[in-house]
Amino acid sequence: MKGSRQTVFGAFALLLALSVAGHWWGHRQQLDVGRAVAALAGPGDLHMYSSDTCPTCGEARRWFQRYEVPFTECSIERDPQCRAEFDALRAFGTPVIVVRDLPILGFDPERLLEHLRADTGRAERSD
Numbered sequence: 572m573k574g575s576r577q578t579v580f581g582a583f584a585l586l587l588a589l590s591v592a593g594h595w596w597g598h599r600q601q602l603d604v605g606r607a608v609a610a611l612a613g614p615g616d617l618h619m620y621s622s623d624t625c626p627t628c629g630e631a632r633r634w635f636q637r638y639e640v641p642f643t644e645c646s647i648e649r650d651p652q653c654r655a656e657f658d659a660l661r662a663f664g665t666p667v668i669v670v671r672d673l674p675i676l677g678f679d680p681e682r683l684l685e686h687l688r689a690d691t692g693r694a695e696r697s698d
Contacts, residue, residue: 604680605638611687617642620657620667628666631678
């Protein structure tokens with residue numbers, strides 16, 4: 572019976588350690604992506620079309636602020652000009668984040684980084 576308890580405790584300890592390590596790794600990766608996006612994004616590079624009822628828009632806004640990423644934002648529900656621009660994009664929902672003239676539906680920090688890196692690489696090759 573004692574060996575059985577030790578095995579269960581050992582398995583629990585291992586799962587807890589793996590969970591903590593996974594959480595740490597995810598946080599570390601998010602931090603690296605945030606810093607990289609902040610380093611590549613300049614004023615005017617990121618513009619978010621949002622709506623007041625969109626939880627993902629709030630998540631994106633908090634992420635940009637947390638990592639000090641410069642971005643602009645407009646609400647399609649409160650700003651008629653914003654709504655007209657959003658409609659012209661023919662997007663299916665919010666947020667739409669325009670990365671240097673490329674609209675991306677949804678919020679995915681790694682996709683933002685990918686597009687910023689690709690666009691930066693093109694700009695450097697054309698110089």
